[in-house]
């Protein structure tokens with residue numbers, strides 16, 4: 587099976603591409619995600635047909651969906667951003683395109699892309715942590731994507747880190763993503779600058795003096811200049827990420843953690859303190875072999891490449 591089509595379904599856009607066996611994307615298309623859940627299905631099929639016209643030999647389709655996907659890789663159990671519930675996506679796309687289709691969770695697709703073609707290509711066991719608005723993740727063990735009994739493994743953003751902690755979008759309290767995500771970083775900046783406007787001078791300047799609307803880019807820019815309070819925000823974020831990663835290492839013993847998502851674009855600003863904190867919290871301390879911590883390398887292509895490659899497996 588040489589060429590496949592990978593589709594990355596997001597809450598705002600649907601991106602699709604023709605993927606070869608080395609993960610290269612040979613052609614791409616993208617459309618805004620329709621608000622109606624059934625139109626979203628049609629839009630995916632339309633994107634697939636468009637690419638199939640360019641490459642008539644494509645042998646199958648992999649669709650990465652933002653939600654719970656069943657273990658059979660056929661039904662989207664729940665995807666709140668698209669308003670899908672028990673959506674038989676595999677069957678629908680096969681009917682509409684005539685191509686064999688598999689459906690996967692989108693973070694699993696990204697993890698698979700890093701494992702096959704990206705930052706974790708030299709490892710058999712890896713955990714992808716996407717640090718974006720929230721925290722997402724995917725787990726590969728012994729060279730296989732870890733889906734779990736019901737297909738919904740890897741929801742690492744909702745590990746309970748703080749008993750009775752902050753309310754999470756999932757309805758729980760104290761989830762990891764409330765403390766170790768881009769949204770958390772923003773909160774640290776806003777809180778710290780409001781509490782100490784003198785120390786927060788640089789972050790405030792970058793946002794025309796308003797603490798309550800400081801955004802990640804302001805914190806990152808100030809931190810890159812060496813601003814101590816902005817660096818404190820990153821240190822707090824890294825501390826929470828390191829804690830969770832130490833727990834994941836205790837469970838899965840991966841060879842590498844790959845940090846992806848929008849916040850990882852800040853590079854060493856995130857990577858260096860996360861490495862230190864991971865080491866600090868790792869059970870067994872210096873007696874335990876330590877996983878590498880690296881930045882993701884596939885960028886925005888990960889979703890398409892991973893979905894396309896999973897269509898071959």
Ligand SMILES: [Zn+2]
Nearest residue numbers: 744754756761
């Ligand atoms: Zn949660």
